[in-house]
Amino acid sequence: MAKLDILRYPDPKLHTVAKPVQAIDTRIRTLVKDMIETMYDANGIGLAATQVNVHERLVVIDVSENRDEPIVLINPTITWMGDERIKGEEGCLSVPGIYDGVERATAIKVRAQDADGNSRELEAEGLLAVCVQHELDHLMGKVFVEYLSPLKRNRIKSKLLKALRDED
Secondary structure, X not given: OOOOOOOOOOOXXXXXXXXXXXXXXXXXXXXXXXXXXXXXXXXXXXXXXXXXXXXXXXXXXXXXXXXXXXXXXXXXXXXXXXXXXEEEEEEEXXXXXXXXXXXXXXXXEEEEEOOOOOEEEXXXXXXXXXXXXXXXXXXXXXXXXXXXXXXHHHHHHHHHHHHHHHHO
């Protein structure tokens, strides 16, 4: 397994809309393993393929307390969203060190395939529901800071660009 590089906002590749996974083959299974390792290594609870510069509809998530229950969603689609909404602090591995409030549905249903190609339907509430919505946004080329005001977004962009310059 290999740790993958995570794209950082405002990298324009984060705005690429992911295409469906055509075949769940060795390449995809290896990508799943590498993404899970990368997510755990970065102390994240979710990672979309878009964030590792692979523009296919694949996300990995683990909101379990022991970090040992990864969920793989290939070609995920939200089939139902509850009416109740919650505004919670979100962060993102592609936007390091930045947290802000985003409003999301508190309950959803998702249809997807797992790493073996089996169809599954996932009912999610609370943190898992928020995480799924956040990761599926990535597949649509959307980063959570786009829910914020233009002023906040520009401040975040400036801060992260400065951090990148300081690293070089």
